[in-house]
Amino acid sequence: MTELLSKDDFRTALEDAIKGREAKNASFSLAWANGELKREHFARWAENHYHYVGPFADYLGYIYANTPDHATDAKDFLLQNMYEEELSDVRHTDLLIRFAEACGTTRERVTDPRNMNAVTRGLQGWCYATAMREHFAVATAALVVGLESQVPAIYRKQYPPLLEKYGFSEDDTEFFDLHITSDEVHGERGYQIVLDYADTPELQQRSLDIVRAGAEMRFSYTKALYDTYVAADLGPEGPKDSADADLLSLGTG
Amino acid sequence: MPTIRFVTSNAAVDFPDGDDVNLLRVAIRNDCNVPYKCASGNCGTDRVLVVDGAENLSPPRKRERERLGELLDQGYRLCCQTYAMGDVSITWDPEQKALDDRWVDKSLPSKADEALKRRWLSAADTAGAERMLESEAD
Numbered sequence: 001m002t003e004l005l006s007k008d009d010f011r012t013a014l015e016d017a018i019k020g021r022e023a024k025n026a027s028f029s030l031a032w033a034n035g036e037l038k039r040e041h042f043a044r045w046a047e048n049h050y051h052y053v054g055p056f057a058d059y060l061g062y063i064y065a066n067t068p069d070h071a072t073d074a075k076d077f078l079l080q081n082m083y084e085e086e087l088s089d090v091r092h093t094d095l096l097i098r099f100a101e102a103c104g105t106t107r108e109r110v111t112d113p114r115n116m117n118a119v120t121r122g123l124q125g126w127c128y129a130t131a132m133r134e135h136f137a138v139a140t141a142a143l144v145v146g147l148e149s150q151v152p153a154i155y156r157k158q159y160p161p162l163l164e165k166y167g168f169s170e171d172d173t174e175f176f177d178l179h180i181t182s183d184e185v186h187g188e189r190g191y192q193i194v195l196d197y198a199d200t201p202e203l204q205q206r207s208l209d210i211v212r213a214g215a216e217m218r219f220s221y222t223k224a225l226y227d228t229y230v231a232a233d234l235g236p237e238g239p240k241d242s243a244d245a246d247l248l249s250l251g252t253g
Numbered sequence: 254m255p256t257i258r259f260v261t262s263n264a265a266v267d268f269p270d271g272d273d274v275n276l277l278r279v280a281i282r283n284d285c286n287v288p289y290k291c292a293s294g295n296c297g298t299d300r301v302l303v304v305d306g307a308e309n310l311s312p313p314r315k316r317e318r319e320r321l322g323e324l325l326d327q328g329y330r331l332c333c334q335t336y337a338m339g340d341v342s343i344t345w346d347p348e349q350k351a352l353d354d355r356w357v358d359k360s361l362p363s364k365a366d367e368a369l370k371r372r373w374l375s376a377a378d379t380a381g382a383e384r385m386l387e388s389e390a391d
Contacts, residue, residue: 084291084292084293088291088293088295089293089295152275170314170315174315174316177314177315177316178293178294178316181275181292181293181294181316181333181334182292182293182294182333184275184277184278184292184333185275185277185278185281185289185292185333186292187278188278188281188282189281191282192281
């Protein structure tokens, strides 16, 4: 990319970078939405998901430290996002653990890093490395646009079956209900930070590349949950409409 | 194409047929000046009165029901918690603040303060300081 894109064109390009890589179309997500999973599968999901989202405020803290003083709105957004994860109401990881316990696992198992699989460990490491090493606008593109902004679309498909097909209560599933809406706003504000501060062709290109990579990381994490914990029960192929095979052929280049 | 009319700020935003869109996300993206703070259904700063098209909004879930209470019956919704699927018109008080007293009156202990005390200050932590103050008073 040699010319600076307009904000409208850049936003469209960012949205396009996620298309075809949405984690809502991965095998585990579809089996979840189709009502095919058992509580033990959700328990394994929670034991992995904790180690991806649990350090989210830590990731944002590294970005915050890399954000210059003049980018006050970006710093405020990051700080507010951290505050909401940890302190504004019930700590978000406690809501996740509440769901995990309803699935039959324990706080001790959820918080034990030995219970995540290798792909989850890779996603967590990628989040840390991106937050620490990338320009703050690029890191925001990765973690907020590439990962967090997908959450409402994922959970809006997964939340209703939790109540209607799997028989969980509204209290058990508050983690999902909360994120459907809060991440709409986090995602939108994340877009605004990236549109405002990725202000060179190089930063725009880097942001697009890392949004693609982030979306693929989340897709791969979600697919690996199926492969590791569900395939033995439901078959290795996954739901027929999953995008697992399509994603493997996309690449980031 | 359905339209969300932000009457108070004299703005209107169209969205594609068949989509459902979060009211606060649309407001932020299009600079419609709806006041908000937490965007998580806790503070109630983004409450709006639905003057038309209430039937085109998503049904209220637990968090919104708990926060709005009787205001829900009076036609209010929380923008952050509500999705539009068709035409809707909303108004609000541009100066409105949060519903929960703890968001408005800073002299009241916040949930964050309670969490911080639990996490970082125990009786054992402060006992030494208290003894020191007592001895200075003596």
